Amino acid sequence: MIRALRIAGVTALILLLWHLLVLATGLPAFILPSPARVATALFSNLELIAHHASVTMAEVMIGLLLGALLGVVTAISLAMSPMARLVVRPMMVLSQALPVFALAPVLTLWLGYGLWPKIIMALLIIYFPVTSAFFDGLMQTPHGMLDLAKVMQARPWLIMRHIRIPAAIPALASGLRLAAVYAPIGAIIGEWVGASQGLGYLMLLANGRAKIDLMFAALIVLAVLTLVLHGSVDRLCRYVVQRQNS
Amino acid sequence: MPDNPGPALQFTGSAKIAGTRIFDKLNLPIAAGKWTCLLGPSGVGKTTILRLLAGLGDHIEHDGRISADDHQMIAGRISLMAQTDNLMPWLDVHDNIVIGSRLRGDEIQSAKAEVLIEQVGLTPHRHKKPNALSGGQRQRVALARTLMEGRPIVLLDEPFSALDSKIRAEMQELAARLFAGKTVCLITHDPGEAARLGDVIFVMNMNGLQSVEPPSSPVIRDYDAPDVLLCQGQLLRLLRDVP
Incomplete structure (x- = not known):
């Protein structure tokens, strides 16, 4: 309840500052529309925005799921095999030197204008943080537990399954929280480069037609959806971590 | 014996x-x-x-x-028992005691574990996880886990x-x-x-x-x-x- 009030308070404050900024600067509506204009644009185009938002969210969710899955599998393989660490890890770091943004046109060229280039963009942008966070967790299992397993003559894969993975769940949760914020960025970049639907596409379209209020409305919906996604992933992660140990 | x-x-x-x-x-x-x-x-x-x-x-x-x-x-x-109990926080008392068998891929001897849980006086706590146990109770679990190995x-x-x-x-x-x-x-x-x-x-x-x-x-x-x-x-x- 207190949290809801706080969020409402902060939102009201931002809207007020925004309104005052419009009044003080006297900027025309095609440069900076007032909150009221954006709200009007939002409600009069609700169906249109909802359609594009659903496309973007589908890309984000699939990208998030696949990226997380790929990150988890990579982290476990790296943790299991020193050889994989030697070969794959430098490649992963090198791949981060390549801006994901620069890959968007190539992906669109290869995969067309549909959902897939955006899903791959979302996937690529979250793959590294998920892999990195989970891998670090897998490599930091308390020594005492590993000593115990060694004295018990445990099998490496069973140590991974019964000790190292469960011990690294909080680290994976940190990676997933980051991923929930990054994934929409990937999808939107993909949509900017080439798309026929999605919030990123709608924003470009509205901008081109000088419908700045609609562009802001789409931007706000995107921000709210990202916050909701982050909040949901955060809650889920906290629930899982808490339940794991109590 | x-x-x-x-x-x-x-x-x-x-x-x-x-x-x-x-x-x-x-x-x-x-x-x-x-x-x-x-x-x-x-x-x-x-x-x-x-x-x-x-x-x-x-x-x-x-x-x-x-x-x-x-x-x-x-x-x-050999079995080992250290100052830190090294219990897995995500496993309950029973599962912590049989962790050795799990880690080797052996069959779980639940009946033996139950006897040990009783011997160390933890029967009322057998479904609790380590966070819900006192320091002494946790070391009892570690003791039972050591005995479970039968080394x-x-x-x-x-x-x-x-x-x-x-x-x-x-x-x-x-x-x-x-x-x-x-x-x-x-x-x-x-x-x-x-x-x-x-x-x-x-x-x-x-x-x-x-x-x-x-x-x-x-x-x-x-x-x-x-x-x-x-x-x-x-x-x-x-x-x-x-x-």
Whole structure:
């Protein structure tokens, strides 16, 4: 309840500052529309925005799921095999030197204008943080537990399954929280480069037609959806971590 | 009765870690089926000996040998209990006790686990996770997990040192009863603990090992028995007098 009030308070404050900024600067509506204009644009185009938002969210969710899955599998393989660490890890770091943004046109060229280039963009942008966070967790299992397993003559894969993975769940949760914020960025970049639907596409379209209020409305919906996604992933992660140990 | 009677062990040699000498030319006999207590100040190498015995000495340069009087391998016949209980916070009492079988891919012997849970007095807590247990209860789980392994040699690295006096005394009694017949090597800082539990007692310092005559009464001894108090005092004097 207190949290809801706080969020409402902060939102009201931002809207007020925004309104005052419009009044003080006297900027025309095609440069900076007032909150009221954006709200009007939002409600009069609700169906249109909802359609594009659903496309973007589908890309984000699939990208998030696949990226997380790929990150988890990579982290476990790296943790299991020193050889994989030697070969794959430098490649992963090198791949981060390549801006994901620069890959968007190539992906669109290869995969067309549909959902897939955006899903791959979302996937690529979250793959590294998920892999990195989970891998670090897998490599930091308390020594005492590993000593115990060694004295018990445990099998490496069973140590991974019964000790190292469960011990690294909080680290994976940190990676997933980051991923929930990054994934929409990937999808939107993909949509900017080439798309026929999605919030990123709608924003470009509205901008081109000088419908700045609609562009802001789409931007706000995107921000709210990202916050909701982050909040949901955060809650889920906290629930899982808490339940794991109590 | 123990699953297997424990063999006598002989530890000899010197040890270095990253080029730094830990101890030189040590000769430690560990008596068959009895409690051998190793007492000494921190940093003298007690835990190094224990790690070498446990097969956890990959980072230790050991020049010497470790042998059993039955001439069989020691690996696979040892269980370890340390100061930290090393319980998996995500597993309940029962699952923590059977973790060894899980980690080897063996069949889970739940009936045996239940008996052990009862022996260590944790039946009402069997579905609780470690966070819901007290320090003493957690060490009881670790004790049951050690017993569950059914190994003839038990290495104890200050397992009761973090417990309060009352719980510590109870745990000593429980361990003495349940580890009967096993070859036990206990590392401790506590002269009183060595005097209560040791069939054989060594004080370890920078100059090497010194054997100390244990009280003549059988293990486990009363903490206020005159011979125990005398031995405790003697051990404390040795620990204080030697640099």
